[in-house]
Amino acid sequence: NAGVTQTPKFRILKIGQSMTLQCTQDMNHNYMYWYRQDPGMGLKLIYYSVGAGITDKGEVPNGYNVSRSTTEDFPLRLELAAPSQTSVYFCASRTKTGSSEQFFGPGTRLTVL
Amino acid sequence: AQSVAQPEDQVNVAEGNPLTVKCTYSVSGNPYLFWYVQYPNRGLQFLLKYITGDNLVKGSYGFEAEFNKSQTSFHLKKPSALVSDSALYFCAVRDMGDDKIIFGKGTRLHILP
Numbered sequence: 586n587a588g589v590t591q592t593p594k595f596r597i598l599k600i601g602q603s604m605t606l607q608c609t610q611d612m613n614h615n616y617m618y619w620y621r622q623d624p625g626m627g628l629k630l631i632y633y634s635v636g637a638g639i640t641d642k643g644e645v646p647n648g649y650n651v652s653r654s655t656t657e658d659f660p661l662r663l664e665l666a667a668p669s670q671t672s673v674y675f676c677a678s679r680t681k682t683g684s685s686e687q688f689f690g691p692g693t694r695l696t697v698l
Numbered sequence: 699a700q701s702v703a704q705p706e707d708q709v710n711v712a713e714g715n716p717l718t719v720k721c722t723y724s725v726s727g728n729p730y731l732f733w734y735v736q737y738p739n740r741g742l743q744f745l746l747k748y749i750t751g752d753n754l755v756k757g758s759y760g761f762e763a764e765f766n767k768s769q770t771s772f773h774l775k776k777p778s779a780l781v782s783d784s785a786l787y788f789c790a791v792r793d794m795g796d797d798k799i800i801f802g803k804g805t806r807l808h809i810l811p
Binding site: 589616618620625626627628629630633635641643644675677683684686687688689690691692 | 704707730732734740741742743744747749788790794797798799800801802803804
């Protein structure tokens, strides 16, 4: 199993550009999450999904959109990039068992200039 | 809403000494509690979790954590620190009645040779 994979690993965007961060898991997990990590701020939950077709907002959803058309994929969309979105983005997944831990991808480092 | 506090930005411990990384939490119901570790330029790796039952939880790499309901704490411990334990440690909480998993801001652990 590859686990949770994220692409790209690095990206530089100009202000106002758009992009999609890809996340795929091959563990047949129902739950998927997107977090951003900023220095000294820990991980902040952006969006999460409990299954295909179902998404919900986390702590910091503004400026982002998600979709979940399949169990495997959970892309994160930035429509109008802003410098405040410079961060490292992590995708995670877990089974629907209530106590299950999350499995994390390697992250995408995004810089908006 | 659930929240997690890690009061120390950094903890320094001499190799061979015991270590403690602190975590307190707030949930409206009963908690699931987790510890993760992050090495440089990597995703998060699961260490251990508290579900219910025994207040002392044992996990990977010799780490353990003590759940204290009255103090709403879940401190990470290890009897004898190794230099290779140096990393960023995150505490996370999920309310049993919720699907969101919320992380603390992280504590950087430095083990001094």
